[in-house]
Amino acid sequence: MTFFRQIPLVTCALLLAGCGAAQPPATEPEPLPVEVVAANPQGDAGAISAVGRIAHQREMTLAFRVAGTLARLDADIGDRVGRGQALAALDARDLVARVAQAEGDVRRSERAAARYAVLSESGAVARARYDDERTALDQARAALRAAAFDRDSAQLRAPAAGVVLERIAQAGETVSPGQAVLRIADTASPLLVRLPVPEGQLVRVRSGAAARLTAGDRIVTGTVSRIGAQVDARTGTAEVEIRLSDARGLVSGMTGTVEIDAPAAGGAGIAAIPAEAVLEAKGSQAALFLLDRQTQRARRRIVRFVGFTGDEALVAGLPAGAQVITSGAGFAADGQRVRVTGGVR
Structure with a gap:
């Protein structure tokens, strides 16, 4: 009984061996079509x-720091100007009015502070009320300084002796803060x-x-x-x-x-190659594929990356006579068979 149970196992083993012998050997994929170029070495000097x-x-673009209508523009292209010379002015009537109002606020606060100082000394009002009036006076004086600064900013003066290079705005225009009006050059530079x-x-x-x-x-x-x-x-x-x-x-x-x-960048050994040949560039290293002419296979190589210049990349570390894979490099694997369809053979 044992003999008959083993027969099917032997038969199956022979059948499997026969099936294995009938399988064709595995074939390598078709070569990948690629294009290559010869690395273009850069000279040691150039x-x-x-x-x-x-x-x-030193060339300066002049602008007003406040908005307004350009009332006067006394400089034109080619004019020689001195340091501090008035070149343009805004219509400053509203700015002058703000200064006058701020001056009135200061005078009113000064009178109130003086009155409450006396009342505070006599105990008629709390000291805190006098302190409030002193604070209001300080704020009024600060507002006056700001208004006066804006009024003075309605004048555009030359920051240095020089020549007018460009007249950008015209009298009568409404200009915004920072909008270019004139451009001058410091001729001492x-x-x-x-x-x-x-x-x-x-x-x-x-x-x-x-x-x-x-x-x-x-x-x-x-x-x-x-x-x-x-x-x-x-x-x-x-x-x-x-x-x-x-x-x-x-x-x-x-x-x-x-x-x-x-x-040459980094000395000798720098070569220019098409930028498309660089697969990865990180820091000072780049990866690319070279053509192994004897085996007609792609070989991945890490080189020193110098930088891009136009449509080319500068790299160092390529062997003499290196042929770099360009078109098709993105589909290649290290050691893969390739077929050159364009470029240097």
Whole structure:
């Protein structure tokens, strides 16, 4: 009985073995189509070029701190002005009236305080009532000072000797507090060039580096005097300031091309690759895929991330002759077979 019970088990085992032998071997997925580019190495030195705007180091936009109708505007574009010179004025009749009312309130409070001082000394009124009148007098005097300050603010004066660059408002206009009326330059401050530098190139700029401005047919030398500490999130650039060696013949508002002598970011080994090749960028590291030409497979690699410049990313740590996967990199896995359909083969 035992022999017959074991026969079905042996038969099943043979059948299963036969089924396993009949299964075809697993096949590797089709190669992923990708495009590659050769990393573009950056030289150890070069020049950063950008269009800059010439301006005085100190240029100021003037506005009234109180609202009103612009009654007088005595300055125009190109006018030379002295420090403290009156440039514009508002119709201040309502402000003058407020001062007069505040002066009357002060006089009335002074009389009341004096009267209650006598009554308090004689005991006719409580000391607390006299203290209340003294507080009211202090408040009236503070209101007078505020009204006088507003009246004086109806005059717009030059904060420094200089030249009028722009006349923004016109007499007869009603202006709001802080609304620009005039823009002037302090001519005692030097003319500079300010230019936007992409964040990827900013690490190459050094304070004191030599620079050249080409404006029209003039070439003026200069040096980097200031490097912006913050990158504009909208433009991806930071402002760099160039102090010129000879600004004769140049005026505020002119533009020109500036070249700054600068070493490659971080020294040798920096390469420019299409920004789309960077899969992840966090801090000073970035991940990308390289093409292994011998095996035709994608190899994930971590490199040092320098920054973006236009449509390119600057990275360091790529081997010589590296071919970077661009299109298709987002679908690749480390070690996956790939098929190059475009770019460098």
